[in-house]
Amino acid sequence: MKPSKLGLYFDEFVVGETVEHALSKTVFESDNNFFSLLTMNHHPVHTNLDYARKNQHGQLLVVGTLVFSLVVGMTVPDISGKAIANLGYEDIKHLRPVFINDTLYAKTIVLDKRESKSKPDRGIVHVETVGYNQHDEAVISFRRHVLVKKQA
Template identity: 40%
Template sequence: MEGTGYKQVGPQRYRELLGFAFEDFTVGDVFEHRPGRTVTEADNVLMNTLSLNPSPLHLDAAYCAHTPWERPLISSLVTFSVVCGMSVRSTSGRALANLGWDRIRLTHPVFAGDTLYAESRILAKRLSAKRDGEGIVTCETRGLKSTGEVFLTFERSFLVPTRERGVEERAGY
């Protein structure tokens, strides 16, 4: 697959590459996103503070002791952000626009101390009918705990340039 890893830009000099051009995606390809990320209580408090989410389900251990979980849940805003962010390098790293998320499902709880991984499968791709030199790619991303348990799934579509229309060379990437 062209576009992976690095490109040589001079003698003994390499530049990291991010994402792929439209032509590089193949329906059915699966990307395992690494490194993983162990989520913490601090992540949870920070995201709940930033997003103004006051739910005791994420912030109040005494309250949570009376829930089925018996401890605070990591907010889905944290887990969604981490998993989506993990997927960018391999999927939408060269995107011109994120077009949206569909079929978001939260299938299992996540707690402080859980280590999260992600993987994305390319579901579809097509050239844009309205924008020359650009295409739309759709992928399904799954969030997995280090135990292998899937806790989150979603589909995402994004707009990427063809190799001919890419901005990497002009931008020094």
């Protein structure tokens, strides 16, 4: 049996390549409630159905940082599985609302990569990820720099 592979080495990333991530997640009301409590985001648009029904979208909204966290997590097996560190996230955009029972998917494009100036055993990969719902509508996008090991 061949062991599963977690992530890519720096050398394996190809600038311009798009990765369609295999992981996906339907966001349940329990996910949203737990995340709201855990992160102390008690805004009623996330936790109070009566309040949410009387506001802009007429239904509960999934917490934006939960959407971000889930989409980042979906990328780990492909993008940051061999990472030493995520150096920074940038240009995070919430493009449309996510509702209870929406299913999230993600794609990542490799924008650029460069070798580390201070450590020859690693490099920095710059990627952009877009999260989609079940209607193939983009709901979130962000960029990040990932410090990744080179192959030995």
